Amino acid sequence: MTDADTEVVEQTLRIEAAPETVWRYWTDPERLTEWWGAGSMVLPRPGGAFVVEMREGPVMRGEFVELVPYERLVFTFGWEPVDGVSLLEPGSTRVEVTLTPDGADTILTLRHSGLPTGETTEMHRSGWAQFLPRLADAARA
Amino acid sequence: MDEALRAVADPTRRAILRLVRDHEVAAGEIASRFPTMSRPAVSQHLRVLNEAGLVDVRADGNRRLYRLRPDGMRDAASFVEELWSDRLARLKTAAEQEEWPARTRAARRARRATDQEEP
Numbered sequence: 465m466t467d468a469d470t471e472v473v474e475q476t477l478r479i480e481a482a483p484e485t486v487w488r489y490w491t492d493p494e495r496l497t498e499w500w501g502a503g504s505m506v507l508p509r510p511g512g513a514f515v516v517e518m519r520e521g522p523v524m525r526g527e528f529v530e531l532v533p534y535e536r537l538v539f540t541f542g543w544e545p546v547d548g549v550s551l552l553e554p555g556s557t558r559v560e561v562t563l564t565p566d567g568a569d570t571i572l573t574l575r576h577s578g579l580p581t582g583e584t585t586e587m588h589r590s591g592w593a594q595f596l597p598r599l600a601d602a603a604r605a
Numbered sequence: 606m607d608e609a610l611r612a613v614a615d616p617t618r619r620a621i622l623r624l625v626r627d628h629e630v631a632a633g634e635i636a637s638r639f640p641t642m643s644r645p646a647v648s649q650h651l652r653v654l655n656e657a658g659l660v661d662v663r664a665d666g667n668r669r670l671y672r673l674r675p676d677g678m679r680d681a682a683s684f685v686e687e688l689w690s691d692r693l694a695r696l697k698t699a700a701e702q703e704e705w706p707a708r709t710r711a712a713r714r715a716r717r718a719t720d721q722e723e724p
Contacts, residue, residue: 471682475689480708481700489696499695522614541685557685568708572696574689579682 473576483534483563483570490537490561514539525554537561541576552579612657617642618650622673625660629670 479486489495491508501516507528508514514526523544530538538561542554557578564571612618617639624630624638636647651671654660661674 473682473686473689475686475693477693477697479697479700481704485704486696486700489700495699498699500692570700572693574693576685576689579685 470577471579473579474574476571476573478566479570479572480568481570482568483565486563486570486572487534487537491531526559527555529558535563537563612653612659615650615653617647618654621647621650621654621671622659625671626673629663629672631665632669632671635671 489499491506493504493506496504496506496516500518501524502519503517505513505515508531510528510530512528514524514528516524516526518524524541525544526539526541528537528539530536539559540555541557541559542552544554557576560575560577562573562575564573613622620638621635624635632648632651635651636642636644639647651660651662654671655662659674660671663670663672
């Protein structure tokens with residue numbers, strides 16, 4: 465998949481806490497669970513696993529790509545397949561988190577790239593629409 | 606977003622979505638496909654799918670007809686956009702709460718220092 469076929473989601477917010485504190489909310493499983501999921505496995509080194517089990521059931525399966533302590537965190541992002549079908553294949557999208565100090569605060573920027581667009585193939589038309597036909601195929605097989 | 610996630614996380618609800626993907630199916634017929642499950646249990650699954658915006662329901666006489674709602678299937682980008690807004694707001698709250706006591710103490714110390722400097 466080329467860049468032209470994918471979409472990017474970007475968000476920026478100010479957090480009234482130091483980058484060191486915010487960093488721990490990404491890399492310490494206990495703190496991560498406070499805001500993201502019900503459980504997590506975090507091996508904060510390049511190639512290390514980054515798995516978050518959501519309260520709603522689905523599991524995000526990723527892998528750390530780059531870690532610059534208190535500054536930058538890059539990981540792959542995908543949904544673990546259920547019945548052999550995934551909404552986003554693990555490894556197929558990428559999340560970059562940048563922490564920039566601003567006084568005593570932190571400006572957090574999150575960039576999620578590699579998301580399938582509406583204009584690509586029928587299969588990538590949308591997350592859910594992509595999911596269902598493939599689920600049906602898997603069930604028929 | 607959480608509702609849709611919860612809705613598709615269940616294997617029975619995914620099976621129902623497959624049933625109603627291409628055409629309308631009556632609630633009774635859906636229930637008959639799950640012989641080991643009680644009618645109220647199937648109705649509950651249909652209600653979850655409807656509330657998550659994944660299926661449409663229409664009355665036809667005394668029958669209720671269900672069908673997959675195509676626009677209920679949002680694309681991957683809007684889906685993760687919602688996911689991140691929701692979760693990052695929680696991260697902000699958690700990180701700020703952790704630092705808040707230290708920040709308050711520091712602010713108090715700074716105020717006291719300023720007060721002492723004043724004649």
